[in-house]
Every structure is written in C-alpha cells, then in structure tokens.
Amino acid sequence: MSLSSITPLTPSSVVKTIGLEELTVNELHNIPGVKPLRILVTIHNIKPCLGNVYTKGLGLWVQYIVQKYLKTRNIPHKLYMKSILTEGFRKTSPETVVNFIKQNKIDVIVPSDVTDTMFLAEHYHKIAPHVKLAITENVKIYEIMEDKWENYKMLKQNNIATPSTELFDKEKEQQYPFFLKVASGTNGGRGVWYCRNDDDLRDALKSKEANSKAALLLRQTPIYGDIICAQVIYKHGKPVGFFFAKSIKADDLSGIGKNYVFSRSKSVRDMNSHVKVELSEDQWNDVSIIFEQIGKATDYHGMIDIEFIVAGPSNSIAERGSVWLLECNPRFSGGIHTTLSNPGFLDLYFDVVNGNLDTQECTICGNYSRGVDMRATFGQFKPTNFYMEHPFKVLFVRHWRVNNSHTYIPLTVSRDRSSDKKPNNKSMAHVDSTVSTAETISVSSR
Structure with a gap:
C-alpha cells in the first residue's frame, strides 16, 4: 500500500484516496476537506542540550522556509522535524525512520543537510518504497561532492573552470x-x-x-570578484530549474546567520541578506553549461547548492567577467529563503519529488530568478518567533517516538491557479517573471 496518498476528510462511508503522484503542488493546494500534506524535514545530528544547534541547525532554517512556502501556496500541511542521525543517545536506524514514516503517514521527506542525504542514500532501498523523496541513490556521489578535494578532482576531470x-x-x-x-x-x-x-x-x-x-x-588560489549562489534542481542528472542570489556579505556568513535570529530588531530588519544577480547572456550560458556538465558527471537528483565567483578586474589569473565554480554543496542552501521571491521554484522541487515532471518533455532549464523582484530583507523572516511558538520541534528533535509536528489548515479555499505562468521555450528570453514564473534558457553542451 502506498503511503504517498492524501485522503479527503469526508463524513461519507466511502473514502476516496487521491494519489499524491496524480497532483502537482499547485493542484494540491486548498482542496476542500483534504488531509494535510505530511512532510518530514530531517536535520543534522543535534547534540544533547542542543549544544551545536547553531552550527548544525541548517534544517531549522529549511523547515521554517518550507512552512512559509506551504502557507504562501495555502497548502494544508503537517510538518515534522527530526535529527536523522540520532535517536536519543543512539544512532538512528533505517528501521526507526521507516516506522516513523508508517506511524505518522509521512508523504514526503525533505533532507536539509549533506549528512541527511547520505543517510537516506545509504538506506535508499529500505526507505524509498514508503515515502516520496528526491535524492541521488548513489551515496558515493555525496561523499565526493561533500569533500572539497574529491570534488575538485571531479570538476577538473570534467573540464569545469574552478580555482x-x-x-x-x-x-x-x-x-x-x-x-x-x-x-x-x-x-x-x-x-x-x-x-x-x-x-x-x-x-x-x-x-x-x-x-x-x-x-x-x-x-x-584566490580569484577575486562577486560570489553568487545557485540553487539548482536536478531530475536524474538533468538540470530542470535554478535560482540565483548574491549574498550581501559573502565573507561573513556566520554574522549574516545571526541577523535572522534577531530579524525583528530595528538595526537589521530593513537590511537585505541577498540581492538580485545580473549576468550577461554569455555568463548565463556558461553557468547553464556547467549545470549540465555536473548533471552528466553525477546523475544528480534533487536540490543542490552551487557557488560561483564572477571574476572582477583585480585578477592576474582570471579574465574579468569569467565564471568559476567555487564549490558544490549537495544540500539545500542557507539562501533558500530567497526563492520565496518566486514560489514557482519550490513548486518545481516538489514536482520532482512527486515524480510529476517528465524529463523527456522537459527540454529547458528554467531560470526562476531572472525578472523577479528579490525580496530578502531580514524583517520578512521570523524564525525565532516560529520556534518560540513551537518549542517542541527543537526540544524533541532527537526523539523519534515523540510527535513534535505542527499543523496548518487554510481558512479560505481557492483552487484557481490559472494566473500561474509556466516556463516558455524561448531561449534567453527577456520576460519579466511573476510569482510561479521561470524564464528559461536553452542548455547545450560544448
């Protein structure tokens, strides 16, 4: 029996089951009388007393952004969060994860960190039959990409420009x-x-x-210029969409992270964490080719964070404007909040998770950031308030037998998504994107 289904809450004795795979995220939102979409966000190993929650708590941020996305789309949901590597003071077993999925009828797992994806890849054949998820089955790929030395050698073997x-x-x-x-x-x-x-x-x-x-x-060897972050969605080696953002202080990411904790304070609430990325036509083509090269080399599936540097004028070894890949992080980016400027990007991610995207028909890689107004002021995000309202999410993150979920049910019902625009096939088109719109570019190999 598939656990990836959503059952309407009706008084009728005949209960109709809607298969999750039959619906896109847009079609799913606001269906009257439908049970919430149950999502488990996994995070890194968190020590007792939450000793490393700041350095290893990327999942806290990812879950917060996922719930904001689901609320933006008005999707009824029940959101869980667990530290996938620890069960109390012991290591988590795949059997523990499967039992949790079954008992709580989890529809989707969203792994937030590299260690999470590696665990799920290692135990893929035990876990995947019971839940929807988008990860690369070959754990070796994560081991290579997480290790900067091994990743560097892979990039050089595939003729990808890197320092x-x-x-x-x-x-x-x-x-x-x-x-x-x-x-x-x-x-x-x-x-x-x-x-x-x-x-x-x-x-x-x-x-x-x-x-x-x-x-x-x-x-x-340093290359000086602008550091930009690309969040890329792959479906079995094929890049299907990406979102670019530039961090205001790429050299002080730890300090930027602290600003989210105090995001409502007067000193930071109107500050931007990221700004829009502007590239030339040649630069857009260069990064797109790199996306495809990485996909062919790894058969990557799911979300990945790729950092580039666009060389500035003060370089002796890099031509001004040339694009260099700095590193690949096979996980969600800390800049995932920027994609809420166009929720269509996370629509695409969940379509890949649910298997709704046909790669045979998907001949383009959507640029979901171009033509979109970047909305990334610190004051727009209140993770501290969220976790103060839901403290058990953090307190019981290591305890798989304790339910630390929260539920959101929309007050209004609206199923009309007719205004949503889809990616078009026009190569390098300059079309202003609106919410749920991706400007698309052709991808070709050299």
Whole structure:
C-alpha cells in the first residue's frame, strides 16, 4: 500500500484516496476537506542540550522556509522535524525512520543537510518504497561532492573552470595570499580562512577545525570578484530549474546567520541578506553549461547548492567577467529563503519529488530568478518567533517516538491557479517573471 496518498476528510462511508503522484503542488493546494500534506524535514545530528544547534541547525532554517512556502501556496500541511542521525543517545536506524514514516503517514521527506542525504542514500532501498523523496541513490556521489578535494578532482576531470587547489603542506614556503580550507565539514564560512601572511596562517592553524585529527587542509588560489549562489534542481542528472542570489556579505556568513535570529530588531530588519544577480547572456550560458556538465558527471537528483565567483578586474589569473565554480554543496542552501521571491521554484522541487515532471518533455532549464523582484530583507523572516511558538520541534528533535509536528489548515479555499505562468521555450528570453514564473534558457553542451 502506498503511503504517498492524501485522503479527503469526508463524513461519507466511502473514502476516496487521491494519489499524491496524480497532483502537482499547485493542484494540491486548498482542496476542500483534504488531509494535510505530511512532510518530514530531517536535520543534522543535534547534540544533547542542543549544544551545536547553531552550527548544525541548517534544517531549522529549511523547515521554517518550507512552512512559509506551504502557507504562501495555502497548502494544508503537517510538518515534522527530526535529527536523522540520532535517536536519543543512539544512532538512528533505517528501521526507526521507516516506522516513523508508517506511524505518522509521512508523504514526503525533505533532507536539509549533506549528512541527511547520505543517510537516506545509504538506506535508499529500505526507505524509498514508503515515502516520496528526491535524492541521488548513489551515496558515493555525496561523499565526493561533500569533500572539497574529491570534488575538485571531479570538476577538473570534467573540464569545469574552478580555482586551482592543492593539498596544504605546512612544511613548504607559502606564497600569499591564499585560502586555507578544511576539505570536509565547512558551514556558514567556518573552516575557511583567508591568509595574507604568516600571522593569518598561524591563527588559522590554531583553530579547532584545522586542528581536528580528521581534517584534510587545502590551499586554494584566490580569484577575486562577486560570489553568487545557485540553487539548482536536478531530475536524474538533468538540470530542470535554478535560482540565483548574491549574498550581501559573502565573507561573513556566520554574522549574516545571526541577523535572522534577531530579524525583528530595528538595526537589521530593513537590511537585505541577498540581492538580485545580473549576468550577461554569455555568463548565463556558461553557468547553464556547467549545470549540465555536473548533471552528466553525477546523475544528480534533487536540490543542490552551487557557488560561483564572477571574476572582477583585480585578477592576474582570471579574465574579468569569467565564471568559476567555487564549490558544490549537495544540500539545500542557507539562501533558500530567497526563492520565496518566486514560489514557482519550490513548486518545481516538489514536482520532482512527486515524480510529476517528465524529463523527456522537459527540454529547458528554467531560470526562476531572472525578472523577479528579490525580496530578502531580514524583517520578512521570523524564525525565532516560529520556534518560540513551537518549542517542541527543537526540544524533541532527537526523539523519534515523540510527535513534535505542527499543523496548518487554510481558512479560505481557492483552487484557481490559472494566473500561474509556466516556463516558455524561448531561449534567453527577456520576460519579466511573476510569482510561479521561470524564464528559461536553452542548455547545450560544448
């Protein structure tokens, strides 16, 4: 029996079941008398007493944005959140996850972090028959993309432009400046240091991240310019849509994260976290080709965060305006909130999750950020208020036998989505996008 179904709440003795796979997200929203869509957002391993909730709590942000998206679309939902790697003080087993799915009739799993997707990929054949999810079945792909050294080698093998990187050797005489990076486990700017001299390097090497026994350190040649983040949705190796945003302070992601905690304060509420990305026609084509190259190399399925740098004028090794791939993070981005500027992007994600997208017919990769007004002021987002209203979500995130869900049922009913626009086939068209609109561009390989 499929658990991926939604059953109308009717007094009739005959209960009709609507298969989730039969509906797009737009068609699903506001259906009278329908049970809420049950979604489990998984997050990283959270320590007892929530000791690492800030550094490992990307899932808290992802769940908050998912519920805002669902409310924007007026979709009735019941949202759960669990730390998929821990069950109390023990490691989570795939049987625990399957039992939770069955007992709570979960329709969809949304993994928020790399460790989540790796767990689900490792146990895919045990979990996938019971729930809808969009992940790459081959766990090796996540291991490669999460490790910056392995990912660098993959990019070079596929002729994708990326800054020169090598294993760091502290015995060698260093040529400054350079970026010192931990190969695995960086998050929010942690584990990355810009070294201009010996003093900077000594400070970096004293850090907890660099001193970890498991830490593999890398030396990356800097390219100066604008760092932009692309959130890309793949369906079995084919890029089907992306959303671009530029962080205001890409060199202080940790500080930016703190602003969301105090997003209602006068000092930050009117500040923007991200701004709109403006690229030339050639640059749009370059990034699109890179998306396709990554898809062919990995057969990636689901959401991925890809960071680029557009070279500025002060570079000796990079032509001004050239596009370079910095890193791939096989997970949701911390900038996922920017996609609410066009909810059509997350519509697309859930269509991929539900299997509603036919890749044979999907010959284009939708640009969901071009022509859209970026709405990303801190004051628009109130995650602190949300979790104060739902404290059990955090307190019981490690406890799989405790229900820490919350339910949203729309007060009004409206099924009309006739005004929604779909991606068109016009290559590089300059059409202003509205909500649920993607401007599309052709993707071709070199």
